[in-house]
Amino acid sequence: MRPLFHPSLVNGPFADPGLYIDFLFQRRAILFDLGEISHMPPRKLLRLSHVFVTHTHVDHFIGFDHLVRLFLGRDKKLHFFGPPGFLDQIWHRLSSYTWNLVQNYPTDFTIVAVEIHPDGKALSAGFHCKQGFQSHGNRSFALTDSMLLDEETFRVRFAFLDHKIPVLAFSLEEKNHVNIMKNRLDERGLPVGPWLADLKHAVLGEEPDDQPFRVWWKEGVNVMERYLPLGQLKRDILLIVPGQKITYVTDTVHEPENALRIIELARGSDYLFIEAGFLHEDAERAREKFHLTAYQAGLVGREAGAARVLPFHFSPKCTGREEELRSEVERGVAGLPVP
Numbered sequence: 001m002r003p004l005f006h007p008s009l010v011n012g013p014f015a016d017p018g019l020y021i022d023f024l025f026q027r028r029a030i031l032f033d034l035g036e037i038s039h040m041p042p043r044k045l046l047r048l049s050h051v052f053v054t055h056t057h058v059d060h061f062i063g064f065d066h067l068v069r070l071f072l073g074r075d076k077k078l079h080f081f082g083p084p085g086f087l088d089q090i091w092h093r094l095s096s097y098t099w100n101l102v103q104n105y106p107t108d109f110t111i112v113a114v115e116i117h118p119d120g121k122a123l124s125a126g127f128h129c130k131q132g133f134q135s136h137g138n139r140s141f142a143l144t145d146s147m148l149l150d151e152e153t154f155r156v157r158f159a160f161l162d163h164k165i166p167v168l169a170f171s172l173e174e175k176n177h178v179n180i181m182k183n184r185l186d187e188r189g190l191p192v193g194p195w196l197a198d199l200k201h202a203v204l205g206e207e208p209d210d211q212p213f214r215v216w217w218k219e220g221v222n223v224m225e226r227y228l229p230l231g232q233l234k235r236d237i238l239l240i241v242p243g244q245k246i247t248y249v250t251d252t253v254h255e256p257e258n259a260l261r262i263i264e265l266a267r268g269s270d271y272l273f274i275e276a277g278f279l280h281e282d283a284e285r286a287r288e289k290f291h292l293t294a295y296q297a298g299l300v301g302r303e304a305g306a307a308r309v310l311p312f313h314f315s316p317k318c319t320g321r322e323e324e325l326r327s328e329v330e331r332g333v334a335g336l337p338v339p
Helices: 064-069 086-095 181-188 195-204 230-237 258-267 281-287 294-304 320-333
Strands: 004-010 021-024 028-030 048-052 077-082 112-117 121-128 133-143 147-150 152-164 166-174 177-180 212-219 222-229 238-241 247-248 271-275 309-312
Touching: 004 271, 021 247, 077 086, 077 247, 086 112, 086 121, 086 133, 112 230, 112 320, 152 271, 166 258, 177 195, 181 230, 195 212, 195 230, 195 238, 212 230, 222 230, 230 238, 247 258, 258 271, 258 294, 271 294, 281 294, 294 320, 309 320
Parallel strands: 028 048, 048 077, 077 112, 247 271, 271 309
Antiparallel strands: 004 021, 021 028, 112 121, 121 133, 147 152, 152 166, 166 247, 177 238, 212 222
16 A cells, blocks of 8 residues: 655755655645755645744744745645744745735735644734735634644644744644455445545544445436445445554754653654754753754654654764764664663
């Protein structure tokens, strides 16, 4: 079964952080963090629908202007998510330019920005190109179960971490794969037809098992139908397997509360992309700078049960020592002591 998501780091491990995630069956992608992206092909960036920003330190947000320039003049809507203060920062970035000619554009590129707060409150605003990117439609709402985005095939959750400022970590969770077992259809005398797509939607929408589900087909000009419990159809003709989970964690200190938040967010991840800034010998320096060491990153990945722990965002101080950093991550994942 081919995975839906294809994640790849935007830059090398010592450069600006960012994770580009391509969607296999859609002309679509999302981005975690927005550092230097000018080297990326425009065709890839134009696939973006959502950008999730951990915080707005320059190495995590410098790519914003490049993205806006690329999308100008295109009939697109781009969604951004970020930490407290994010709406003002978006507005100030856009207001630093002059937009007196944009009314002549044939299309209205739109930015929708959401600012997330630790108490679960969120603020959103829209910025339309043809209105000179003035903020409008401001509203506040509550987030449920740390959920930022909930679509039919996937969801995005978040956790707040400590980098001496609030920073966000993100988890992209594909909902279950739903596959039709055609041989089971034949065995139960059920026809192939459009109702199977509706069945998948019902399962992915987590509708109750005792809900009657309409199975229908045509015989000549007549429409035939049967009603069966959704749970029965799930058991009899579907193969349901867990989807992918990708977690992105960067710029945080290794303290008990932070570690627990990362572990809970990343639990069972297929991919855990996690910063590993410093070697164990520099643990005190890492703590002062509110970053993880490579060994700490490995330990957290181990506790989360992540299948793959992929370190990045190495400190320039460790230039030339990449293999040592990766080795310490591996030792942490294996539960081995640091030599």
